[in-house]
Amino acid sequence: MKYPIAPFHIAIPVHNLEECRTFYRDVLECPEGRSSDHWVDFNLFGHQLVIHYKPKTETEELHTNAVDGKNVPVPHYGVVLPWETFENFSKDLKAKGVTFVIEPYVRFKGETGEQATMFFYDPAGNALEFKAFKDLNQLFAK
Numbered sequence: 001m002k003y004p005i006a007p008f009h010i011a012i013p014v015h016n017l018e019e020c021r022t023f024y025r026d027v028l029e030c031p032e033g034r035s036s037d038h039w040v041d042f043n044l045f046g047h048q049l050v051i052h053y054k055p056k057t058e059t060e061e062l063h064t065n066a067v068d069g070k071n072v073p074v075p076h077y078g079v080v081l082p083w084e085t086f087e088n089f090s091k092d093l094k095a096k097g098v099t100f101v102i103e104p105y106v107r108f109k110g111e112t113g114e115q116a117t118m119f120f121y122d123p124a125g126n127a128l129e130f131k132a133f134k135d136l137n138q139l140f141a142k
Helices: 017-027 083-095
Strands: 009-014 032-035 039-044 047-053 063-067 070-074 076-081 100-107 115-121 127-132
Touching: 009 017, 017 032, 017 039, 017 047, 070 076, 070 100, 070 115, 070 127, 076 083, 083 100, 083 115, 083 127
Parallel strands: 009 047, 076 127
Antiparallel strands: 032 039, 039 047, 063 070, 100 115, 115 127
C-alpha cells in the first residue's frame, strides 16, 4: 500500500438527530465529539463518523445483493474489528436488543476471505456491517 492506514471519515444522513445520537452514543458506545444543532461527531472504533440531520423524504426502496446466501443491504458501512472485539461487541449488541438484518455468523467458512460478519440498521435506516478476520491478511485476499 502506498499510504499508511489512517482513520476514515464518513458523514451519513439521519432524519432524527437525537434518536441517532442516543443510538451511536449509548447502544454502540461511540464517544461523542464536537456537535452543532445539525450534526454530531462520533469516534467509531478510532474513525470519525458524523451524523448530519437531513429531513426525512419519501422512503427509498431498500436494495440488497446476495452474498453467501444472505441479502446484504446496499449501501452499508462499518468497521473491520479484531476477532475478539467482534465477538464481545456482537454479544453486547444482542444484550441491548439490537435487531439484526443478518445475525452474527462466519461467512465463507474454510474459504479464502473467511470472516465473521453482522448487519443491522441505525434508527434512520442506515445499514451497518461489522466484520472480523482471524487472519487479517485475508481482508483483500482473492
